Amino acid sequence: MTAPTDTPSATPSTPPDLDLAVLHHLRGDLEGAEAGYRAVLAASPDNATALNNLGFAAAQSGRFDEAVELYERSLAIEDGATARLNLGNVRAALGDLEGGIAELSRATELAPGDPTAYDNLGQLLMLQGRIAEAEAAWRHALAIEDGPRLRTALATAVAATGRLGEAAGLLHQALTLDPQFGAAWAQLGAVLLLRGDVASAGEALANAKRLDPDDPGPRRHLALALLSLGRTDEAVVEFGELVRLAPDDATSRVDLAVLHLSAGRAAAALTQLDRALEAGPDDDRARLHRAFALRELGRLAEADELLQAIADGDGEQADRARQALVDEAS
Incomplete structure (x- = not known):
């Protein structure tokens, strides 16, 4: 699952102390942000936004159990989509995929126009092997906000159902939107390998390697493509780099x-x-x-x-x- 794409939240009516804590958070000063949120909560224990944001900071610091408690306190005060989304991500990080899916599904109900909730839901469903549901979630996300990352994610689900031609089409669309999106090149290479188009796969995977030379995934597929093409010496080089990276x-x-x-x-x-x-x-x-x-x-x-x-x-x-x-x- 990708890292949560949410940010600390604030509302037009937030007190100045909360605004300052959010500013610290957005600047990456977690210690300052946490101190600010705790100060707000000392004065207003039922401030749902401060509880959510403090939970987000705790999750960023790897304190997932504490984050769950804070999100649940926030949701007991106000059933908000952001807190549901964040709680779903943390439950998944703790290994509770079913709980994460339940929270993210609720987030999509509360904020049907938020592509992030659908995207994260798709990732968890994919991890559970619920491919058709993952595809549906990513199609919802794409209907809200098109982009190369979401098209690549959707292609993952489509390819998993064996619709390799359709998956390749989605990946080409993603690369039309952003020719420098390495994940789409990597996924396209893997799909083309499965289709038996080894030469084209090698070209796609070489592009993926160029864009992210430290990612071992495309290198492994590239090495396999080179072997299939009879370019054994080049495959040895790729496997050598692969074991260096991993x-x-x-x-x-x-x-x-x-x-x-x-x-x-x-x-x-x-x-x-x-x-x-x-x-x-x-x-x-x-x-x-x-x-x-x-x-x-x-x-x-x-x-x-x-x-x-x-x-x-x-x-x-x-x-x-x-x-x-x-x-x-x-």
């Missing part, structure tokens, strides 16, 4: 190791596999290819011992390990 990404480390093995670089493969196994010691795919790397390095006893251990188990790689042992014996 050192705990064991899957990409194993993929990189497999490429090293296929190119005869067993020592480099073994380095990557050992790192992958530090993160997941029971990863049978990493263990199997570690055995293959050990064989290439002439460490046959270690390789056979590892292959036997995999073969004796019931993991996905057990059959391959047994076959490798048979091939060696024959």
Whole structure:
């Protein structure tokens, strides 16, 4: 879920002390803002806006339980859309997706013209796998406020239903609105990969990488596209950058190791596999290819011992390990 796009609220009738606290908040001075809100509440304990804003500051500081209490106090005084939206986001951050969806649904009822509530609702519904409802929420948001981010979000739901052509169309529309929107390029690349248009996918993903070189997602898809295009050396470079950006990404480390093995670089493969196994010691795919790397390095006893251990188990790689042992014996 994206970060809440709301801001601290004020009304034309707010007291000057509250206006000053909001100003601190908008400037990023959370400590000053919290002190201001608490001063307002000391004088007016039932000020729903101050309670909501103090809850927002608490959530920004990671104090989610405190934020829930403050939002609920605000809502007990005044059932406002902003507090409902904020409470929904915090419930989701605490892992309560159902509670978050309920709050955000209420926010859309209270403020049917607010695209943020529909957008955040769509994200939570998507996380729950309620794809049709997520699509409907994002279509509501788009009807209120068009933009590349919402079109990209809608394309995510559309693609999840298998309507890849329609999803690609939405992403092209998003990029017409903003050709520099990296998330749309990344999503377009993923959709084109699924459609089998690997060359176009590679171009889209290269654009996504250019716009956000530190995002590992497009790099992984780009590496896979390059492999499909037979551009193995370039794929190795991308996987290398990927494990640099995401050192705990064991899957990409194993993929990189497999490429090293296929190119005869067993020592480099073994380095990557050992790192992958530090993160997941029971990863049978990493263990199997570690055995293959050990064989290439002439460490046959270690390789056979590892292959036997995999073969004796019931993991996905057990059959391959047994076959490798048979091939060696024959």
